[in-house]
Amino acid sequence: MLLLNQHPDYRSPLDPVDAETLDMKAADEVERYLTYRDNHAPTPLHTLPALAAELGVGTIHVKDEGFRLGLGSFKALGGSYAVIRLVLEEASRRLGRQIDIAELHAPEVRSIAAGMTMACATDGNHGRSVAQGAQLVGAKAAIFVHSGVSEERVAAIARFGADMIRVKGTYDDSVAEAARVAAAQGWIVVSDTSWPGYERIPGLVMQGYTAIVRETLRQLREPPTHVFVQAGVGGVAAAVAGHLALALGDQRPTFVVVDPARAACLFETARAGHPVKITHGEPTVMAMLECYEPSLVAWRVLSRVADAFMTVDEEDAVAIMNRLARPAGNDPAIVAGESGGAGLAGLIRAAADPEIRATLDLNEASRVFVINTEGATDPERYAELVGMRPDAVATTTKGADA
Template sequence: MKILTNPFRGHGLPHPDLEDVPAPSVASQKPVDMLKRCPRAEVSPLLTSQALAAQCEVAEVTIKDERARMGLGSFKALGAAYVVACDHAAGKAAGTTYITASAGNHGMSVAAGAAAFGARSIVYIAQTVPEAFADRLKQEGSEVVREGDNYEASMQAAAKAAKDQGAVLLSDSSWPGYLERPHRLMEGYLALMAEVFTQIEAQPTHIFLQAGVGGLAGAAAAIARDHWGDGPLVIVVEPEFAPALITSIDKAEPAQTTGPASQMGRLDCKEPSLIALKGLSKDADFFVTLSEDEGRAGADAAAQVELKSTPSGAAGLAALIASPPHRAALALDHQSRVLLILSEGPEG
């Protein structure tokens, strides 16, 4: 595991590309209220694991378990479907075609939201996305198109298709000129942390947040700062094969990265969301990257305590397990209370 202390903590990365980018929302009440009206919605559990706390030599490991969220298998259910629900409330969803690119879970949310509100969905996926995810997307009523060798290539194809067809592009990332919908999508993720605030007994000292383009991490970090202030240390976790956020912080500019495909497939994103980067450059204390072996170790550790997930879903746990060489830097000790998000269920 590699670690970078965030030099922009508290004030954010000053860069021209971020000047007109909105910071992540912390307005959780709207997504919470809208979620209550969804027949598929239930509050996801907050678990504690004494076994993992002992293994990691900390006082407490608390896990927000998103594996069954709305029957879609991940926290992503809170994002795109929320955007479509907001469109429906404004009378704009029915008959609309939503196009996106996805490594799997975001597409599920687009598909479910579109199906629920009389819309159509088309999801572009890369060649590396497992066929099981393609099948699940189809079962939710989406048309699936494979194009590109990675997420970025499939995203370019989706954006072109949306423009050519006059459809609505619904991405979970953001870039210059495309900010409104991903900003609202990240707002949907706030419902997860709003639940945590009512469930957790003691304020955590550390929050490990896995990141692909950074949407979940950016939203969770922003509302954690709003609710808990500067107390918890926020650690953002990426695969070393897709270090978009840590590279952007290190270079002090939004960075495009390259690398082989990671087994942490849902985190295998080579460019950061600008909204997430803006927020995390202010709110995160550390950025870390995981090797492929470390990612697998996290999933294995989760399975051993009957919390089966994937290397993507258990990446926060993987970083905690891999942290011993950096315990002093991360201020981890036997009194630490660690909050993790188990962001998706197992494949297959």
């Protein structure tokens, strides 16, 4: 199902606050911060010529965030970046001078960080990033996880020294509980979603994601004509779409937001024309995208720069995991978690429908960009769905050059 953006703000300039958050200067600063990360390296950009030919498009490029900062997910860019920024800002305030990231490990900065606790709710990946960032700067982390988060994902967060707090219900319930407890304890909420009165920190998280676009535009010979990006609350979709709009202007690509059909909060928000909270139903296999209410900041951006919204089904997500693990032709094998390939699943759905192809002007000249947002962040679940362990999927460098 495809829904074109009919919002009154569609194609309007970004709100000045959002433009400042996602512009080139901000992205430069994110990349500067990344140079101080021990395991930082640009993630691979793979080409899929066999799949492109099969779908009748010119090229497909996949940015593989499964290699990001040792955390296996694009979320590594957001939460930890926001934590570092918040610690440096607090140190600047207390020490009475501007503290740069070069001083992050200075004793006086570490002492201030030690008195700070970063809290967040997570499906798995964002919490791991916040916990890693807290460990990096010497702060504490309290991570709230709902009942649907697997024990393997909980353990992956806990290994960074975070306090893990289980919450009954859904991701949205854990968001509310994290905000409540943090307010009572004086902790700082580092959320990747926003609500009325809480926008700046989610904006910093989104700002971290601009590194994906900066790297991609350098890796590509030509900018993409079409981009399909999956959404939970919408943070990465908004960051990618917003930065592309600012960087490319009138030459920006057609941007499609892809939701799981079982958790389509952005699709339904686009249909309603304003943010809506949808009813929780049967869980989706796309666990990292299982969100029932959009981020207000993300929607403010997407209402202006997203061109269309669509949904994919459970079988689409599992099929793309398997296709990427067992590629055709010279396509490289890619490990994509349950949510990682949802954007590519959206492209496959769109390419197979003549009406949608025509609406989006998808054709043999189209240069399509998608993001594998996560690797096998739950290896047991991956093996169950793909029939192979992630370490057995022979990821190669074939097709890695744009």
